[in-house]
Amino acid sequence: MSSCERAPRRARHLAPPAVLLLLVGCAHTPPHPTPARAPPPAPASPTTVLPRNPPDVYQVPDAVPRDEPRSAFGNPPFYTVAGHRYAVLPSATGYVERGVASWYGTEFHGLRTSAGEPYDMFAMTAAHKTLPLPCYARVTNLSNGRSVVVRINDRGPFVANRIIDLSYSAAARLDMIRNGTAFVQVEVLTPAAPTLTASMPVSAPAAQAASIGVSSVPSVSVAPMSAPSPGAAPPGSPVGSTAPGAGEAPLAASAGETGTAAHVSTGPPAPGGSFYIQVGAYSNRENASAAALKLRAAGITNVLTLAPDAHQPLQRVRVGPIASVQQFDATIERLSALGFPNARLAQD
Numbered sequence: 171m172s173s174c175e176r177a178p179r180r181a182r183h184l185a186p187p188a189v190l191l192l193l194v195g196c197a198h199t200p201p202h203p204t205p206a207r208a209p210p211p212a213p214a215s216p217t218t219v220l221p222r223n224p225p226d227v228y229q230v231p232d233a234v235p236r237d238e239p240r241s242a243f244g245n246p247p248f249y250t251v252a253g254h255r256y257a258v259l260p261s262a263t264g265y266v267e268r269g270v271a272s273w274y275g276t277e278f279h280g281l282r283t284s285a286g287e288p289y290d291m292f293a294m295t296a297a298h299k300t301l302p303l304p305c306y307a308r309v310t311n312l313s314n315g316r317s318v319v320v321r322i323n324d325r326g327p328f329v330a331n332r333i334i335d336l337s338y339s340a341a342a343r344l345d346m347i348r349n350g351t352a353f354v355q356v357e358v359l360t361p362a363a364p365t366l367t368a369s370m371p372v373s374a375p376a377a378q379a380a381s382i383g384v385s386s387v388p389s390v391s392v393a394p395m396s397a398p399s400p401g402a403a404p405p406g407s408p409v410g411s412t413a414p415g416a417g418e419a420p421l422a423a424s425a426g427e428t429g430t431a432a433h434v435s436t437g438p439p440a441p442g443g444s445f446y447i448q449v450g451a452y453s454n455r456e457n458a459s460a461a462a463l464k465l466r467a468a469g470i471t472n473v474l475t476l477a478p479d480a481h482q483p484l485q486r487v488r489v490g491p492i493a494s495v496q497q498f499d500a501t502i503e504r505l506s507a508l509g510f511p512n513a514r515l516a517q518d
Contacts, residue, residue: 219276220338220347225292227342232319233294235306235359244284244303244325251328262305265358268515269333270351270495271309273341274326283324290337297324297335298356305358309334311344312353312445312517318343319359331502351495353445353515446474446490447501448516451482458485461510465489468508488516 248257259265279291285303289295296309301322310317318340327335334356336344346352449465452458458475465473465487476486489505492498498515505513 221276221279221291224338224342227292227339230292230294230339230343233306233321235319235361237361238304241285241303241323243286244323254328256299258302259300260302262301262307262358263360265301265307265356267333267356268312268517269354269356270331270498270515271311271334271336271341271344271346271354271356272327272329272332272351273336273338273346275338285323287323289324292339293337294318294320294340295324295337296320296322296340297326298322298333299325299328301358306360307334308355308357308359309336309340309344310355310357311346312355312443314345316344331499349495353495353498353517443518444491445493445498446488446516446518447492447498447505447513449487449489449505449510449513451484451486453484455485458487461487464508465505468504470504486516489513490516 245258248255250256274297275291278289280288283289283295283297296307298307301307303325304321304323306319306321308317308319318336320336320340322334324335332351334354336346338347341347344352344354450458450461452461462473462475470489472489472491474488474490476482476488478484489501492501502513505511
């Protein structure tokens with residue numbers, strides 16, 4: 171997703187005046203507001219404004235993990251955005267997640283992040299709903315194997331099925347500017363453990379952490395434009411990824427079956443491969459079979475059941491392969507309506 175997809179802090183700029191007046195009367199202003207716009211129906215080809223003379227992103231260094239105190243801003247115990255409650259995780263250690271990344275750019279450049287720092291779209295930074303601020307993560311584009319290390323100092327994205335919002339430079343390095351979104355793996359790094367090599371549980375919510383409505387994400391057309399100055403935002407307007415702080419309890423393996431965490435293999439993810447949606451992982455074979463039957467009865471035919479193996483002791487039910495973020499969004503919405511709200515991205 172590009173910056174024009176961010177919501178609710180960022181809705182689209184095409185809203186009619188009447189809708190904007192209604193929002194002014196009803197909106198609750200977050201501690202660090204961001205440019206809020208009402209979300210009209212998505213245009214067929216939204217336009218993302220790019221900087222006219224950006225730096226060579228391949229000369230922008232990755233963020234270097236270092237010990238930092240927890241920020242005094244952006245880390246409340248919990249907060250609510252658009253009726254959805256998020257709780258800041260007590261620790262980022264061991265966090266690994268796969269899902270959809272988006273990015274945000276010029277309209278927030280220089281404005282205040284949730285951690286209280288100016289947003290620099292040309293630095294290696296990112297926004298996340300649940301991780302404590304600040305922290306560091308390696309973000310890998312699962313389609314091409316490219317990766318960057320970012321410093322997470324902001325909150326967002328508050329759009330369904332999006333797990334991280336990247337700066338312009340980070341997104342450009344991952345080759346996701348034009349499409350606006352990409353399937354990624356997010357792996358927290360610490361100075362003591364700069365990379366993870368073993369299989370470990372996904373210790374935070376997957377795609378459903380942003381379950382504030384699902385939106386399809388068409389490819390974006392881009393229009394070069396000079397980046398606005400840091401003071402360009404209207405007084406009192408909200409800033410890029412600036413809701414208070416985020417997080418939820420660890421994700422259970424499946425709806426109706428708790429105590430078994432979903433697992434993902436860490437280490438360098440293989441580029442390419444097929445993408446799937448994991449509906450659930452079950453310790454009981456009958457439960458896995460019942461889930462698969464329910465999906466097929468609803469007309470979902472591309473359902474797979476994976477038997478336990480040496481690395482994964484659970485029965486996994488998946489749908490796929492998934493060809494695009496648009497298909498991912500639509501399928502996640504359908505699965506949620508069928509009673510599978512914890513479905514998440516998986517890869518061969």
